[in-house]
Amino acid sequence: MTTPVQVRFAPSPTGYLHIGGVRTALFNWLFARHHKGKFILRIEDTDASRSTEESIEEIIESMKWLGLDYDEGPFRQTDRQSIYKEKADQLINENKAYPCFCTTEELDQKRKEAQAKGLKPKYDGTCRNLSDQPEGIPFVIRFKVPQEGSVTVKDLLRGNVIFQNEELDDLIILRSDGTPTYNFVVVVDDGDMGITHVIRGDDHLSNTPRQVLLYDGLGLPRPEFAHISMILGADKTRLSKRHGATSVLAYRDMGYLPDALINYLARLGWSHGDQEVFTQEEMIEHFSLENVTTSAAVFNPEKLQWLNQQYIQNADPIDLATKLEPFLIKEDLLPYQHDLSKEDIAKPIPSLNQRAQTLIEMAQKSAFYFKKELTFDEKARNKFLNKDIKPHIEKLIVTINSMAVLEHDSLENLFKKVAEEAGLKLGKLAQPVRVALTGSTASPGIYDVILLLGKTTTLKRLNEAVSFIEKQD
Numbered sequence: 001m002t003t004p005v006q007v008r009f010a011p012s013p014t015g016y017l018h019i020g021g022v023r024t025a026l027f028n029w030l031f032a033r034h035h036k037g038k039f040i041l042r043i044e045d046t047d048a049s050r051s052t053e054e055s056i057e058e059i060i061e062s063m064k065w066l067g068l069d070y071d072e073g074p075f076r077q078t079d080r081q082s083i084y085k086e087k088a089d090q091l092i093n094e095n096k097a098y099p100c101f102c103t104t105e106e107l108d109q110k111r112k113e114a115q116a117k118g119l120k121p122k123y124d125g126t127c128r129n130l131s132d133q134p135e136g137i138p139f140v141i142r143f144k145v146p147q148e149g150s151v152t153v154k155d156l157l158r159g160n161v162i163f164q165n166e167e168l169d170d171l172i173i174l175r176s177d178g179t180p181t182y183n184f185v186v187v188v189d190d191g192d193m194g195i196t197h198v199i200r201g202d203d204h205l206s207n208t209p210r211q212v213l214l215y216d217g218l219g220l221p222r223p224e225f226a227h228i229s230m231i232l233g234a235d236k237t238r239l240s241k242r243h244g245a246t247s248v249l250a251y252r253d254m255g256y257l258p259d260a261l262i263n264y265l266a267r268l269g270w271s272h273g274d275q276e277v278f279t280q281e282e283m284i285e286h287f288s289l290e291n292v293t294t295s296a297a298v299f300n301p302e303k304l305q306w307l308n309q310q311y312i313q314n315a316d317p318i319d320l321a322t323k324l325e326p327f328l329i330k331e332d333l334l335p336y337q338h339d340l341s342k343e344d345i346a347k348p349i350p351s352l353n354q355r356a357q358t359l360i361e362m363a364q365k366s367a368f369y370f371k372k373e374l375t376f377d378e379k380a381r382n383k384f385l386n387k388d389i390k391p392h393i394e395k396l397i398v399t400i401n402s403m404a405v406l407e408h409d410s411l412e413n414l415f416k417k418v419a420e421e422a423g424l425k426l427g428k429l430a431q432p433v434r435v436a437l438t439g440s441t442a443s444p445g446i447y448d449v450i451l452l453l454g455k456t457t458t459l460k461r462l463n464e465a466v467s468f469i470e471k472q473d
Helices: 019-034 053-066 081-093 104-116 182-192 202-217 248-253 258-266 280-286 301-314 317-330 342-346 359-365 378-384 390-402 408-422 426-438 446-472
Strands: 006-009 038-043 072-076 097-100 140-143 150-155 159-164 172-174 197-201 224-228
Touching: 006 019, 006 197, 019 038, 019 053, 019 197, 019 224, 019 258, 019 280, 038 053, 053 072, 053 248, 053 258, 081 097, 081 140, 081 172, 081 182, 140 202, 150 202, 150 224, 159 202, 172 182, 182 202, 197 202, 202 224, 248 258, 258 280, 258 301, 317 342, 317 359, 378 426, 390 408, 390 426, 390 446, 408 426, 408 446, 426 446
Parallel strands: 006 038, 038 072, 197 224
Antiparallel strands: 097 140, 140 172, 150 159
């Protein structure tokens, strides 16, 4: 490409950043990074009644969490009103736009009449060529759409998409209060910011012919377009809350890793051979619009969970400890202020990362390691901590206490010896000890648990289990 690539992500701050929106941001970001271009963040807040500061903050926080850094912005359309007024005046002066004095009631009546005749409801151009304009009456500014011919949208994914001009009406570019409309500001901003490619959802395709005509009317170069398919739920309807969480930050709060979510969303509509797991560098290297499908992608929570587990398994323990820490605090396993190092927090991770699909699950499974006072699962306690197992636990206590160093092999030999002398299968000894040390029947391997807890904590919990059994007698 001779012209440097410049793309934008332009969300409306009327709610949280949802899964479909962030995939659009991701495709733009990957395209920019692949071509060593610019990725611009633009906040389209022209809908003053619905836009909120909270939504803007959430959008920026979501982008930051995902690592989708932008080169310019965030630009807010509400800060650029003078630019839009200048461009509207340009169109008026060039006789490409005109004031429309039709009232809402009149427009509603025109719409009903058109529908009664089986026609597409569109503005009939009543004010298009007025010679005498009334004074003191509110008006909007409409852009003159050619009444004949067609608009060809060159879509990089779909080929040429043709729209007949007679199907389009003279769109409003300024409301009666002087505020600009969406289609107008998008075009002005794209031209002002040098946008070369517009990559967005196919729900915007119907807006594109109007925007193309505005680019032409303002003397701006047309960007290249790529309209990506929507994301559907398992029932093949548009993704919504009934299919599960749709907010990006909801996945953060559920314990998903940002790289896993990015990887999953990249594969929703884009492919590179049969590869499923990508590093960020690999996605940037291989991404191209040629490998983006026009077929709707189906969001599969189970697939995302599987992918998240792959990232957890392969993550650096220290890095993962940083991400795990807030979940340990949330689960009341660590106080907000604590003196544990990242190395301390990372210690149980190698034993848990093969078993946990989310950071919440990992935090819960590591409770035995971080809790000062153990709580027994009632069912496990009643089943395994009884007088029959007590002498065998006591024998383990004596031997472990005598060990200068705890090692996996020596612990394994000890358990085998005690189980053999007692005429027990190894599992019949290991499971009660697991309950005594972790409070539950599910944990990493029993020898790993002992090594993680260390000699002092292991002996303390085994003695507490013996005391519990004695109180039940």
